[in-house]
Amino acid sequence: MIWLVMIACGLFTFATRFVMFSDIAPRQLPHWLQDALGFVPIAVLTAIIVPAVLISPEGGLALAGNARLPAALVAITVALVTRSVLATIVTGLLALWCLDWLVY
Amino acid sequence: MSSSTPPPIPTRSQEFWAGVRQELPLQLGVAPFGLVFGVLGIASGLTPLQTILLSSIVFGGASQVVFAQLWGAGVPAPFVGASVSVINLRHALYSASIAPYLRSLPLVWRIPLAYLLTDEAYAVTIHRLRNEPPSPHQHYHLVGTGMTLWVCWQITTITGVMFGATIPQSWSLGFAIPLTFIAIVAPAIRRRADLAACLTAGIIAALGQPLPWKSWIILAAIGGIAAGYLTHRHGIREATS
Numbered sequence: 286m287i288w289l290v291m292i293a294c295g296l297f298t299f300a301t302r303f304v305m306f307s308d309i310a311p312r313q314l315p316h317w318l319q320d321a322l323g324f325v326p327i328a329v330l331t332a333i334i335v336p337a338v339l340i341s342p343e344g345g346l347a348l349a350g351n352a353r354l355p356a357a358l359v360a361i362t363v364a365l366v367t368r369s370v371l372a373t374i375v376t377g378l379l380a381l382w383c384l385d386w387l388v389y
Numbered sequence: 390m391s392s393s394t395p396p397p398i399p400t401r402s403q404e405f406w407a408g409v410r411q412e413l414p415l416q417l418g419v420a421p422f423g424l425v426f427g428v429l430g431i432a433s434g435l436t437p438l439q440t441i442l443l444s445s446i447v448f449g450g451a452s453q454v455v456f457a458q459l460w461g462a463g464v465p466a467p468f469v470g471a472s473v474s475v476i477n478l479r480h481a482l483y484s485a486s487i488a489p490y491l492r493s494l495p496l497v498w499r500i501p502l503a504y505l506l507t508d509e510a511y512a513v514t515i516h517r518l519r520n521e522p523p524s525p526h527q528h529y530h531l532v533g534t535g536m537t538l539w540v541c542w543q544i545t546t547i548t549g550v551m552f553g554a555t556i557p558q559s560w561s562l563g564f565a566i567p568l569t570f571i572a573i574v575a576p577a578i579r580r581r582a583d584l585a586a587c588l589t590a591g592i593i594a595a596l597g598q599p600l601p602w603k604s605w606i607i608l609a610a611i612g613g614i615a616a617g618y619l620t621h622r623h624g625i626r627e628a629t630s
Binding site for chain 2: 291328334357377385
């Protein structure tokens, strides 16, 4: 079953990449669709980030005593300043480890 | 006059290696992501073979992370497929933007080139296509960027799978996933509409946690896209009225 879903996901993903290369595709995507698709990365990635930072392993909202929250704020600052994925990952993880060790 | 002689047409191998060279610096961001995906795949309950092949069958980082997390949590297959699909819809934008340069190629070229069309390969190759003179071998540039990313993604996934079991849970390496996405999202928020998309998706994702089948992922994605689009439209209407 999992293989079937993997292959289906792979085929769909390929289709999203191939769609405008095909002979029958229109020359251009409609403007409204272009505009809407432009928001996909921000919406999708934020939907993954927020629970990974704010939700406790038990499934509740974790604000106090949650080292991931200040670590994420550090990472956001580093991302805005350096625009480097590697620097963001390294400082974010270091911040998490330090906070876990020192405070929480 | 030297200015009257046209510049020499770059050869296939020059185009290819230019793509490789320009793509390499981006692997600083791709490599840790691939490692973490390899670790996460195993931690989510996928087998090593499934984790490794996901990287070549789907070949899209964020969607693979979601696939592993949803499948590991026992989410029904249609929801896994729908979530992966929504995440990967953005490729249609890249496909549309790069198609004018590649559409005249035969199908045997367009199929592998489409397969290689990832975020990072697109970003580098579209820059070359737009800013350097067209040449008959320019598609080799995408082969160079795409193959570089592909090889790096496969090697780091396999490495992550091999070492995944030996990395202690206390290292919280899974946190590298949201950190990777923070590095992409934070600098991408430039307009009010971007912020609306981000906040809406984040709030729906946080409040939607009790919903079954992790359907908050797809709801937050669609809600965020709608909020961004509507804010954007509203901004245009205000500017033109």
